[in-house]
Amino acid sequence: MQAGNRSTQHTPATPAFLARQPILDAREQIVAYELLYRSGPGNCAPDKPERDATASVMLHALGIIGLSVLSAGRPVYINFDDANLLEDTPELLTPEQVVLEILETATPNAELLARCLEWKARGYRLALDDFVYRPVWEPFLDTVDIVKLDVRALNAGALLAHVRQAKSRGLRIIAEKVESREEFEYCRGLGCDAFQGYFFARPEIFENTKLPAATATLLDALRRVQEDDDSQAVERTLSRDAGLLYRLLRYASSIGFGNATTPRKLRDAIMRLGRRNLQRWLTLELYAGARDTHAAAESLLELAGQRAELMSMLAVANPQTRKRIDEASAIGCLSLLDTLLGRPMQQLVEGLALPKDMSDALIMQTGPLGRMLALTQALEHADHAAIAGQCQALGLHADELPGLQARALEHHLEQAERLRQAECAREDGAPPGTAAGK
Incomplete structure (x- = not known):
């Protein structure tokens, strides 16, 4: 899908590091993992502001390495300081996926307590991480579920007192920095519920290639659109990149939604586009932005656009999916991201927080949406046996397909022309409403 020659500068890919340490129960079975910040392959935590370290852990876990790889289906413990807890950072993960560790450096004031209650x-x-009792923490003990006790920082008497206090409140106890069998047996005998430390395993380092900043922003925005976040959340995400912001405003003014003026605010552009067109634009920006680093990006962009349109047509033709045109279009657009970004589809889908049936469609091609994707791919390869099988599963007649493909191609070419005009307007500096912007 042609959109003109871009002069966008690309941030080179850089390695991303993260460490994972298991948390075990009294039977020495892994029940969770703590995710730890690392800046390199060395197994140590260099100085870094806690807020930035947490942001790095979240970014790497969700968008780069993949939470499914790190968690293996178990909860993950992540450190949060005051700033992270007062912001919306934790909501990137569901309550089932994460335990919020309140760092010992946090200030236990009324504002933090109110946020923890939320x-x-x-x-x-x-x-409570590395917990050492002080009266100021008293209200938090009625709020938290778990206390983590550093066996290296507490002597025998203090450790026993802390265990008894936590048990009297019904709290679970994790003994940290357990380094020997004797320490494990001692802490288990005191009544600790779980254990973490070098006796079981040193933190395991994970490494992957960090996506360029613009790519990460687009994936985050796509996730928010899929989750039906309000326009302000999408706006905040896109505002991180001035180039994306400018291109979206130009696109919204050029695609002919009955308004020839350029939207002055990003929110107006988002409202004008609507969810489906915004989703399409975000996905196509991902493909277009990879042109300088991926030899086949142009072809993938073209094919993704064609798939999106055909998936939309198939959704309309199928009684099971007539109300799911947007989702069908998204599946078509997203179906080549693994090839474009060089990441497993499961990892990408996880970072986008897609509904399960959409995830299954992309990963396993199951359900009506998955079968439509399989049919689309069978048509691309002229696999007549697969076409017949998928048509039967979807309740479609094979003789309907040529008409659907023709209409899909027509819509695809119209969309490609709109993108080309929007790009020409951006490059030429033509004001909206001129020949280049119509």
Whole structure:
């Protein structure tokens, strides 16, 4: 899908690092993992502001390495300081996926307590990390679910007192920095519920290639659109990149939605486009942005656009999916991201927080949406046996397909022309409403 020659500068890919340490129960079975910030392959945590370290852990876990790889289906513990807890950072993960560890460096004031109560009300579990009792922490002990006790920082008497205090409140106890069998047996005998430390395993380093900043922003925006976040959340995400912001405003003014003026605000552009067109634009920006680094990006962009249109037509033709045109279009657009970004589809889907049936469609091609994707791919390869099988499964007649393909191609070419005109307007500096912008 041609959109003109871009002069966009691309940030080179750089390695991303993260460490994972298991948390075991009294039977020495892994029940969770703590995710730890690392800046390189060395197994140590260099100095870095806690807020930035948490952001790095979240970014790498969700968008680069993949939470499914790291968690293996178990909860993950992540450190959060005051700033992270007062912001919306934790909501990138569901309450089932994460335990919020309140760092010992946090300031236990009324504002933080109120925010912790909010997280608790939303179903998140809270833990006090490296906990040492002080009266100022008293209200938090009625809010959290877990306390983590550093066996290297507490002497025998203090450790026993902390265990008894936590048990009297019904809290779970994790003994940290357990380095020997004797320490494990001792802490288990005191009544600790879970254990973490070098006795079991040193943190395991994970490494993957970090996506360029613009790509990460587009994936984050796509996730928010899929989750039906309000326009402000999408706006905040896209505002990170001035180039994306400018291109979206130009696109919204050029695609002919009955308004020839350029939207002055990003929110106006988002409202004008609507969810489906915004989703399409975000996905196509991902393909277009990879042109300088991926030899086949242009071809993938073209094919993704064709798939999106045909998937939309198939959704309309199928009684099971007539109300799911947007989802069908998204599946078509997203179906080549793994090839474009060089990442497993499962990892990409996880980072986008797609509904399960959409995830299954992309990963396993199951359900009506998955079968439509399989049919689309069979048509591309002229696999007549697969075409017949998928048509039968979807309740479609094979003689309907040529007409659907023709209409899909027509819509695809119209969309390609709109993108080309929007790009020409951007490059030429033509004001909206001129020949280049219509």
